[in-house]
Amino acid sequence: MKVMVAVKRVVDANVKVRVNAEQTDVDTANVKMALNPFCEIAVEEAIRLKEAGKATEVVVVTVGPTAAQEQLRTALALGADRAIHVVHDEALEPLSIAKLLFAVQQQEQAQLLLLGKQSIDGDNNQTGQMLAALAKMPQATFVSEVELLDDATLAVTREVDGGVQVMKLPLPAVLTADLRLNEPRYATLPNIMKAKRKPLDTTDANALGVTLKCHQQIISVVPPKQRSAGVMLDSVEALVDKLKNEAKVI
Amino acid sequence: MAVLVIAEHDNAQLKADVAKAVTAAAQLGQEIHVLVAGAGCQAVAESAAKMSGVAKVLLADNSVYQHQLAENFSELVVANAAGYSHIVSVASAFGKDLLPRVAALLDVAMIADIVAVKDADTFVRPIYAGNALATVKSLDDVKVVSIRSTAFDAASSDGSADIVAVEQVFTPVSEFVSKTELQSERPELGSANVVVSGGRALGSAENFALIEQLADKLGGAVGASRAAVDAGYVANDLQVGQTGKIVAPSLYIAVGISGAIQHLAGMKDAKVIVAINKDPQAPIFQIADYGLEADLFEALPKLIEMI
Numbered sequence: 057m058k059v060m061v062a063v064k065r066v067v068d069a070n071v072k073v074r075v076n077a078e079q080t081d082v083d084t085a086n087v088k089m090a091l092n093p094f095c096e097i098a099v100e101e102a103i104r105l106k107e108a109g110k111a112t113e114v115v116v117v118t119v120g121p122t123a124a125q126e127q128l129r130t131a132l133a134l135g136a137d138r139a140i141h142v143v144h145d146e147a148l149e150p151l152s153i154a155k156l157l158f159a160v161q162q163q164e165q166a167q168l169l170l171l172g173k174q175s176i177d178g179d180n181n182q183t184g185q186m187l188a189a190l191a192k193m194p195q196a197t198f199v200s201e202v203e204l205l206d207d208a209t210l211a212v213t214r215e216v217d218g219g220v221q222v223m224k225l226p227l228p229a230v231l232t233a234d235l236r237l238n239e240p241r242y243a244t245l246p247n248i249m250k251a252k253r254k255p256l257d258t259t260d261a262n263a264l265g266v267t268l269k270c271h272q273q274i275i276s277v278v279p280p281k282q283r284s285a286g287v288m289l290d291s292v293e294a295l296v297d298k299l300k301n302e303a304k305v306i
Numbered sequence: 307m308a309v310l311v312i313a314e315h316d317n318a319q320l321k322a323d324v325a326k327a328v329t330a331a332a333q334l335g336q337e338i339h340v341l342v343a344g345a346g347c348q349a350v351a352e353s354a355a356k357m358s359g360v361a362k363v364l365l366a367d368n369s370v371y372q373h374q375l376a377e378n379f380s381e382l383v384v385a386n387a388a389g390y391s392h393i394v395s396v397a398s399a400f401g402k403d404l405l406p407r408v409a410a411l412l413d414v415a416m417i418a419d420i421v422a423v424k425d426a427d428t429f430v431r432p433i434y435a436g437n438a439l440a441t442v443k444s445l446d447d448v449k450v451v452s453i454r455s456t457a458f459d460a461a462s463s464d465g466s467a468d469i470v471a472v473e474q475v476f477t478p479v480s481e482f483v484s485k486t487e488l489q490s491e492r493p494e495l496g497s498a499n500v501v502v503s504g505g506r507a508l509g510s511a512e513n514f515a516l517i518e519q520l521a522d523k524l525g526g527a528v529g530a531s532r533a534a535v536d537a538g539y540v541a542n543d544l545q546v547g548q549t550g551k552i553v554a555p556s557l558y559i560a561v562g563i564s565g566a567i568q569h570l571a572g573m574k575d576a577k578v579i580v581a582i583n584k585d586p587q588a589p590i591f592q593i594a595d596y597g598l599e600a601d602l603f604e605a606l607p608k609l610i611e612m613i
Contacts (some may be wrong), residue, residue, distance in 0.1 A: 069548060072567045073434045082438050093549055150406065151415050176548060179433055180418050185376065185406035194377050194480040197403045211483070215543065216399040218494050222483040223375075229480075235549055236542055271415030275428065275441040283574065286595040288586075292608040295580065295598050303578045303595065305500070305557040306524060306613060 057207070057227070059102040059111045060166035062157050062187075063095040063131050065124040066177045075279045082277060091127045094172025096134075097233040100240040101202060102170050103135035110204045113137050115164055119156045121145045125256065132251035133243035139256040140164075142264065150178070152268045154186035159264035161191055166228070168210070173198050173232040184232035194225045200236040307391040308337040308361070312383065314400045315342065315350040317372065323396040323497070325460035328357045330453045331394050332461065333423040337361045339390070341472075343382055345372035355467040366472040373485075374400065378476035380407040385474050387412060387448065391426065397452035398496075405452050414446035421457035435548040435571035455497065456554035456575065493527050495544065500526025501555045501573070503546055506533035507562025507583070507602060514539045516606045517561060523613045529553065529573075531563045547572035562602045565590025582606070 067073055068090040073082040091099075105111040116131040118124045119142040128139035142156050161169060169191070174181035188195035200220065201213035207227075214221045215234045243251070261268055289295050299306045309331040314321040324340070331338045340354045343366040351365040366382055383393065383404075393408060395401035397419040409416035421439070422430040428443045429451060495501065502524065504517040514534070521528045529546040530539065546553055548568040558576035563569060565581070565588055573579070574593055581594035584601050591597040598605060 067434070069568060073437050075438050082434055149415050151410060151413075154410060177434055179431075179435065180406075180416070181402045182406035182409070182416050182418060185403065186410035186416075189380065189407040189410035194478070195403075195407065196480075197376075198399060214399075216485070217496065219485055219487040221373075221485045224481040224483055226479055235545070271444065271446050272417070273443045273445060275443050277433070277438050277440045280432070280436060280439055280574075283579075283593045283595075286579070286591075286593075286597055288591070288597045288599065290599075292598065292600070292605050292612060295596055296609065296612045298596050299557070299578070299580070303557070305578050 057111050057168060058113045058115065058164065058166040059105060059168045059170060060161060060164055061098050061102045061114060061116045061131070061136065061170045062183065063099060063116055063118050063127055064092040064175045065089050065118065065120050065127040066092045066175050069093055069176055075277050079276050079278055080274065089123070089126070091130050092172055092175045094174060094233055094235070096240040097235065097237050098170040098172050099131045099134050099136060100238045101233060104238065105204070106135065111168070115140060115166065117142065117157060117160050119144055119148060119153050128256055129251050130243060132254045133248040134241060138254055141256060141258045143258055143260045148268070149271055150180045150182035151186055151271060154183050154190055155266050155268065156261060156264060157183070157187050158190040159266050168227060169193070169230040171230070171232045173234050184230050188230035191230065193228050193230050195230045196223055196225055197232045198234040199231045200234050202231065202237070308339050308389060309334050309392040309394060310387070310390040311338060311340045312393065312395040312401070312404065313340050313342045313350065313354050314396060314398060315344060315347060317344045317347045318349065320350050320353045321396070321398070322460065323398060323455040324354070325357055325463070326455045326458040327394050327396050327453050328359055328461040329458045330420070330423060331392065332359045334392055334426050336391065339364060341366070341383065341386065343371040343379055344374060345369045351469045353463070355469055356463040356465050358462040358465045360465050360467045363467050363469045364472045365469050366474065368475055370475055370477050373482040375478045375480055375482065376404045376407045377480055378478040379404055380411055381476040382474055383408045384411045386472060390448065392449045392451060394451050394453065396455050398455070401452045405450050409450040412448055412450065414448050414450055415444065416450040416452070417442055417444060418452050419454045420451055421454050436552070436574065437571065492521060493525070495527040495529055495546070495551050495553060498527035498553070499555050500524045500557045501529045501546070501553050502526055502559045502561065503529035503531065503563060504534055504539070504561050505531040505563030506537055508534060508539055511539045516610070519610050520559065520606060523610055524557070526555070531569050560590050560594070561606065563590055564588045565593070
């Protein structure tokens, strides 16, 4: 079984982003970038499937600027076999990314498509579902457990509100990884060195024959309202009094 | 044109948050229809018909829709999409699973997790885990929108819409096996009115019982910081923050949580924030309405006793 994993270059989760002066976007110049944490989990799962002898090849794909190659190299260092970089400089909507990923999927014919449940920049939580729709494949989102029952069937556990849901999906299928799926490994130095020699192909929307359309316009990006400063209290009694009589929340 | 609200339910009861999607839909200034798809869900359709502002309820009652799988549910929505300018649902696990699939089938973008409606095409949504608010204008003919339930009030239930049966049958290729509800008497973290969260300072899984006792006294849910989850004190589905759950309860009590930005991203929209921490320099105090500089092992038992 061939596995295709989509990954995204995003602002590192530890960076506190700031809105730019023109209020058109957040300021990403000179900000530390990283592999989206949910994509790391998706890559880890693909590699575990390979280590278990269930997956024959793990292909990582990203859509993004030239610099996104770094994140593909990271995924290769974690254990992916080869990478495909769909070069595109402007930010894209999830639907456009899904269309590009679908075009790559048509070339690769992977049986299992793994994505993170959402990227921590756009917070859209859409690409996997859209890819599944375009590819007319079943989907399992927010997956916390994956088991390959046989060559053509997956059993997955999904994190849903208030509990977990177990589903059986015929392959090919699209899965999106939730936080609980696994604990991603760290890339070791020898593997980082080896990753530099693994194949990384580049392509773009034209080469893939995908025409992209702009579906939405960002009017403005503003910082959220700041909370007004609170008060420091000196005792539990004062706290209970404030909660009961001032805030009236208990 | 009209707005189609997709109802989430468990075949017996309509999810309370659907009434919030109806409130958001009402701000679009058009007729509101609600689609209820499930198996044996007549009662759900009846409560949907009572939501104020709803003009019509479409009821697809068939065993193929029992578990509301995105796979075939999306086809049902698309088959009924003609005449609707907007398709709206709640940004719950259900809505997040279904709506992007609907949008892709319609070849339109989706606007996720909106917190405000500016006009029929323009919406406000948080990005970067709430560190920025983007105003987005849709250029599509059909707007597929999910709403953040904590940002809208629930519509009242004084309406009386007609219920119309929808007969299309789409069969999923996936198979639902089982659903296990969490064995918890406490309200769900995402929708709880009160959330009590503990951090690394609790020191052990056993000590987390203090957080649970306070939560139970207040009828609230238990949350945790990433540090507490990584230390193994609680399961990671209790994590509040950028990579965990986003909550906006009336009261959020952060105990022994320093207030790293990733944690703040998940709770800074709470109406009242209380922080209990022994480090006066902890960043959590910068956003707390009420701060108490104290040892949590002294303050918590006292607080539990007094409430």
